[in-house]
Amino acid sequence: MxxxxxxxxxxxxxxxxxxxxxxxxxxxxxxxxxxxxxxxxxxxxxxxxxxxxxxxxxxxxxxxxxxxxxxxxxxxxxxxxxxxxxxxxxxxxxxxxxxxxxxxxxxxxxxxxxxxxxxxxxxxxxxxxxxxxxxxxxxxxxxxxxxxxxxxxxxxxxxxxxxxxxxxxxxxxxxxxxxxxxxxxFRPNATFCMARDNKRFELRLLSALAPGEEAAISYGESKPNPEVMRDYGFVVPGNPNDRLQLPDQEQLPPLYGASVLESVGFKGDWREGTVAPKRTVLEASDGDAGERLKLNRRRCVLLSMTFTDGFPPASPSQGGLFGNWPPKAWTDSGRPPPQHVPAQPRAFDAERANVAAVRHSYQAALDELPTTLQTDMQLLELHDSGELRLDGLVAGAVRCRTEHKLLLTEAVAILNQYDSWLARHQEKVLARNRQ
Structure with missing residues (x-):
């Protein structure tokens, strides 16, 4: 061929x-x-x-x-x-x-x-x-x-x-x-369009299609899974457009975004939507489809969280084009880069308390769902293997809620990892202070 x-x-x-x-x-x-x-x-x-x-x-x-x-x-x-x-x-x-x-x-x-x-x-x-x-x-x-x-x-x-x-x-x-x-x-190699003479409707390739490769189109390049499920009846594992919104999101304390990203091996600026795994993290997952999906979900969760860049809101009293910050400290977007948690014991205590509050909200959202992630994954495994046949609508619902629970579980895992990172850095600060 x-x-x-x-x-x-x-x-x-x-x-x-x-x-x-x-x-x-x-x-x-x-x-x-x-x-x-x-x-x-x-x-x-x-x-x-x-x-x-x-x-x-x-x-x-x-x-x-x-x-x-x-x-x-x-x-x-x-x-x-x-x-x-x-x-x-x-x-x-x-x-x-x-x-x-x-x-x-x-x-x-x-x-x-x-x-x-x-x-x-x-x-x-x-x-x-x-x-x-x-x-x-x-x-x-x-x-x-x-x-x-x-x-x-x-x-x-x-x-x-x-x-x-x-x-x-x-x-x-x-x-x-x-x-x-x-x-x-989300990476289509084909598109649909009206023919130039407006007499035919066509499916056209956007790039060469190798033997055995599937021609795929985009049903909506920015649709998160709830919208994909609403309109088409399926979910995309690791959908890059997914975001988690907690009922009490606005009341949760913001976390230091720069420190959170560092703790889980990510880089970028969430304010610009440029969050991505570091090269070493990507290389560690190379060839493992499951790990790549996990990184996709982790990115979605990070972009869902409420972060602070460590700066108070700008006010006219700060004066000057750059406020109190020298021009060389600013990024191309016109603001200083995000700051880490201050290297002070009290700052670490406050941040860890905030982490506990945010983690509790994500865990509560997970716990209030009628079935566990493990139960749903077992159901799907039995269904896909033919050992247990679920009704089509039920199977679709289980896949949808499973992807949501994977995101919530990833959020809790991120916060646990971040808390451990904070504990290690806090201990280093305390050790320096004791010297």
Whole structure:
């Protein structure tokens, strides 16, 4: 097999794609209307009520759900769409938050995600009753959904498999058979785009693809795991965008950031978001995927913590462009570099007390979750090995809460390591004072 150069690897003519304008009433809808006409010329006329609904005032995802339900029920002999729909997972295997009903949502364990799942699920059920219910729905005559389960399936597909595009200022949402099979990566080697002639939707390589290498796109380069789970139903181990937010975060005492980073072998300036492992730490983890993930999570936790740079807030009374600090002490960002804990016994005592308070909050957040990290990891191990089969939604929830617990556990480990570092340096200061 030869490597693939930068080229188009999937190309779908737009007459085979579901294309809607995001704002057909208040914005431009010329291109969307043209695509819908092309689709009907190829696949047959849509019922007038459905045509009007697709170009009406309902939200984009509700309109696309209606169209997909019609395709799934009315085009059983379409060579393209029938084969494509056969590749899509059933509703109970789609783990985006919209599918988590009141009972299964508890498996997420994370309060914010449970509340988000409840909100999305209730909204989706309201949409079903208003539009798709076979008795009272506004589109009941079209018989699009035999039950709420059908609606939830279609809405889940729309939420997880559609693309956004813009043509001549017109916002569009597209559902494109097979183009959606590319997986997510924060380092994508492919992208989706409209062809230059605006007649096809393409998946194109950004770099050469070696034999056996997977083509992957970005589902959102800055999305943390709660958002990835919300929108797509999975989590990325070691997601670089993850951050921990404690309920009492604003009340926690700030720690000396420079000292914390030093204690765990990291460098950089958290104020600039440049925190990274030192070379020696990276080299020690070289070739160990588990250790690299641990370093990714450690970086996320460090960027989540509240740090002080050791300086009081600037005030006009300090005077001068640089205040009381000489220009050579300042960084390129226009402020002095972060300072370590002062080499004084009382300063170490105060910092260790602060560490204890912060550690207690992270440990409390971990302890209040119904299951332990160890239990969840064992569940996943049994599930992945086939010894124990979890329901699809439950398995998704366990993976999500496990990643959250790994971050909390890493936070506690960092603080334990920092406290030991403080104890050693405090002892050195005391030893010098005794001499």
């Amino acid at each position: 030869q490597p693939l150069d930068r080229q188009c690897i999937v190309s779908v003519p737009l007459q085979h794609a579901l294309v809607i304008s995001d704002e057909p009433l208040s914005g431009i809808s010329v291109f969307g209307d043209r695509c819908q006409e092309l689709w009907q010329e190829t696949h047959g006329r849509l019922p007038l009520q459905l045509q009007e609904f697709i170009t009406g005032e309902a939200r984009w995802d509700v309109r696309m759900t209606a169209w997909l339900l019609w395709v799934a029920s009315e085009l059983p002999d379409s060579p393209l769409w029938t084969a494509y729909i056969a590749t899509l997972p059933p509703a109970d295997e789609v783990t985006c938050l919209i599918n988590y009903g009141p009972e299964v949502a508890k498996e997420l364990q994370i309060k914010e995600l449970i509340e988000e799942a409840k909100s999305q699920y209730n909204w989706a059920m309201g949409v079903h009753r208003k539009y798709f219910d076979s008795v009272q729905g506004e589109l009941a005559q079209l018989k699009l959904a035999a039950s709420a389960r059908d609606t939830m399936w279609a809405m889940s597909m729309v939420r997880t498999r559609t693309f956004s595009e813009n043509v001549n200022g017109e916002g569009l949402t597209l559902m494109v058979p097979y183009a959606d099979l590319a997986n997510h990566s």
